[in-house]
Amino acid sequence: MKILFIHQNFPGQYKHLAPLLASRGHQCVALTLRVKEATTWNGVRVLPYTLPKRKAQAVHPWLTDLDTKVTRAEACYRAARQLRDKGFTPDLILAHPGWGESMFLRDVWPDARLGLYCELYHLSDYPHVDFDPEFTSGDAELAHLRIRMKNLNNHIHFPMADAGISPTRFQADTFPPEFRDRITVVHDGVDTDLSRPDPDVRLSIEGAGDLTKQDEIVTFVNRNLEPYRGYHVFMRALPRLLKERPKLRVLIVGGDEVSYGARPPNGQTWKQIFIDEVRKDIPDTDWARVHFLGRIPHQQFTTLLQISTVHVYLTYPFVLSWSLLEAMSCKAAIVASDTTPVREVLSQGETARLVDFFDREGLVTEVVALLEDDDARKRMGQAARAHIVQNYDLRTIALPRQIDWISSIMSGAKV
Template sequence: MVFLFLHQNFPGQFAHLAPALAAKGHQVFALSSRFSKPDTWRGVRLIPYAYDEPKDQKLHPWLNTMNRAVDRGTVVLRAALALKARGLKPDAIIAHSGWGEALFLREVWPDARIGIFCEFFYATEGADVDFDPEFANPNELGRGPRMMFKNMAMRMQLEQADAGISPTHWQADSHPPELRQRLTVLHDGIDTDAIRPDPEVRLTLEGHGSWTRDDEVVTFVNRNLEPYRGFHVFMRILPELLRRRPKAQVIVVGEDGLSYGSPPKEGGTWKDKMIAEVRGCIPDADWARVHFVGRVARGDFTRLLQVARVHLYLTYPFVLSWSALEAMACEAAIVASDTAPVREVMRHDETALLVDFFDKERMVDAIDRLLSDPDKRRAMGKAARAHVVDHYDLKRVCLPKQFEWVDALVAPRH
């Protein structure tokens, strides 16, 4: 069969499924704006399309997300028509709905089966919006209509699709009932054969240092350092954490951009803003034990989780990060925010210590407790890995279920 994947940052959530289908002998293509020229990756033929954000368009602000989706969808439509003219006829199209790439593909291949990866559906309450009182806007005019337009492109893609997939129950349940019934809950999977504990691990990051399991390492990870993943809360616990743990080495992974949310109102980056806020409370000798390492390579990232004595994971009620499950797979002792997506995968005092997202004192207490109790760390880490192996293992759990979902997607209609 012929499969076409769409993801503006391919492979993204399709990093395992797309090459696995190619390995089964299917023809697999991926259309993405991430690449500048055609290539082949693990049997997947990569096809680039060029995309630039629309500029100087006068729109109502509620329409910005929808406008970008239509604009990108139109670019993809042109690329798809060109591929069709060259003879490409996919049996199935599998696309992430977040950027509008699959909006118009029924126009090109009306008989193809379409499966949509649905990551999140925004709501006016009960999730990320106004979760954090520091950035809340309870008197916002027209929040409901704004959310409606923010979701519109994702809704339209799923409504046209034959099936949808969502990685966790909480994320699937964020969708309204008429869309939720189209979704199968299937995580992309964690390769627990590769992402596993290593007692002999050594992490060396040029310009920062070298660490082993003998060091008291505390890790914190964001794709980009920002409030949605609790960066501001983490920074505010640093003075007390460093004071209590004079041997702790704190390694912070993350870039300075934005994945979610908004930049600081006064401009600049969240990293610069939070350093300016807390630096005066931290002596130079303690600050020297904090390492902002930016983005790290895949191998170093696994070693980071393997070397961590305690890993801190914070998130708004929002999309669950891969890093949380990968830390569990590495038997890291985890302190995490007691928020809905975390509670789905971690159990308090068994696989992690869950604390209120805003309770900085309890957060420091929890990290301090685990750093002082190697038996607790060991037991909790083993229980965390066992949970991931049982429920999220790539090869034995998730990928077989993804194949079943694909088989159902392409099965003949009756």
Template sequence: MKVLFFHQNFPGQFLHLAPALARAGHDVYALSSRLDESRVWKGVQILSYRWEEPSDQRHHPWLTTLNRATHRGETCLRAAMSLKKRGVEPDVVIAHSGWGEALFLREVWPDARFGIFSELYYQSEGADIGFDPEFPGRDALADGGRLMLRNLSGRLQLEQADAGITPTQWQADSHPPELRRKISVIHEGINTQAVTPDPDAVFEVDGAPRLTAGDEVISFINRNLEPYRGFHVFMRNLPELLARRPKARVVLIGGEGVSYGSAPKEGGSWKDVMLAEMGHRLTEADWARVHFVGKVPYDSFVALMQIATAHVYLTYPFVLSWSLLEAMSAGAPIVASDTAPVREVLRDRHSALLVDFFDGAGLVDRVDEVCSDPALRARLGAAARKHVVENYDLETVCLPRQFGWFEALAAGKPFTGWSPESEAAAHG
């Protein structure tokens, strides 16, 4: 069977599924604008397409996302037509809906089965928009209309699709009912055999001292340090946290760009903004215990999770970070925001301590409690790992479910679960 993936930053969410399909004997292709030239990766033939941001166009500002998606959709349409001329006729096309890549592909392959990774349907209430009163947005009155158009590209792709997939129940339920019925909830999966507790782990990166499980370490990890992931809340409570934990080292992993939301109005990065705000509230001795290490190799990230005395994860009601589940897999004692979809994977006082996102004093109290109680740390870490192994393990749970979803998609049947056959196929 020929399978074609579309993802501008491939492999992205298809990191495990695409090579597993190749191992199972399918002809697997992927189109991506990430690479300058085509190559083979884990049996997947990755083909590049060239993409340039649209410029010098006049359109209503609410149409920016849709305009960009239309441009990318047209680019992918032309790339697909070129593939068709070369004889590529996929049986199944699977695409992420976030950038408009699959908008027009039905025009090229009307008989193919289409699956869409639909990450989130934006809402004007009850999710990230308007959640943080400090950042109300440019025009709160217009959110409904703006988001209607922002969702339109994803909606059109999912409407054309035969099936959808998304990682969490909360993300699935963000979609309106007529789209929700198409979506199966299947996480990408965590390699719990590779990310395990290790009391002998050592964290060593430039910009931080050599740290082990014998040190008191408070970790905070984002792809980029920004308000959507609670960076401002964490930083504003550093003075009290450092005062309460005089021996603690605080390690922050993350870049200085923007993954979600907007950049600071005054320019620079959110790290710059918070350092300027907090500079006078921390002494030189305090800053000596705070380590910004930027983006680090994956092994170093895992090591930090393995030695963390307390790991802090804060988020708006938004897409769940892989890093949280990886921290759970490593057995890290976690203090997290009591927001969706965090509540899907963590239970307060069972597998983590949860706290209101805006409750800075409560955050400090809970981190202090975890750091002060070795028995509590052990219990929380063990329960968190058990939950991930049982519900999000890559090899035994998620990849077989993804295969079951793929097989149902290819056969034109509804996905009802996975079978022993799909589990065997998932492992080649």
């Protein structure tokens, strides 16, 4: 079978699926903006395409998102047409439509089956919009209209699709019924052989030396440090947390950019804004125990999770982070926000302690309680890993279900 992958940052969510299909003898090709020259990766032929240079033009702000997606879609269409003219005709197209690239591929290969990675349908009501009163969207009625416009890309794609796949029920359930009925919930999977506990783990941190499981460590991880992932709540909890735990080290992972939500004002970063806010309440000796690690390689990230005494995860009602499931797989003792996507994978008192997203005092209380309770940490960590192994393991659960999903698409069965 000939399979075409479409992902702006390939492999992205196809990191494990694409090599598996290639290893089974399928001819796998990917079109992506990520590479500059054609290459082969784990049996997949990865081909680049580029975006055209465009003159600035006046576009209504609500159409800027769609305009960008159509630009990418046209570029991908042109690359796909060249592939077709060279004789490549896929039986199956697997696409992440979030950036628009796959918008016109039915026009190139009308007979190919099409499976979409359904990451999110943008809902414009609470709590999906204005969940956090500190960062409201201004005119709520206008925001409702603007958010609806962001779904034009979804509405263009879904009539063409044979089926969709979504990693969590929360994400799948954001789609309207006519879409949702064709979406299968299968997570991308967690490599539990890599994300696993290690009692002998050691992590070297500048300013702290070598840390081990005997040290008291709280970890907090975002792709980028921003309000959508509760960075402001966590930072505001630090003064009391550091005061109550004089031997605690706090390790914070994340970049300075913006993944979700509004950009900070005046060219600042959310990271620095909230450092500046809390710094006056934290003595220098306590601040020396807070370590910002930036973005780190995945192997070091796994070590960080393995060494964590308590891991804190906070999020708006939004796409669930891979990092949370990897923390669970490492037997981390977790304090997390009691929000809908989190409740899908964590249970209060069984696999984690859950707190109201905005309750920073409650957050500190739960973290301190776990730091003092070895038995609770061990029990919840074991339960968390067991849940991941039983429901999200890459090789025994996720990949077999993804293959079943592909088989259903190719057989024409209702999925």
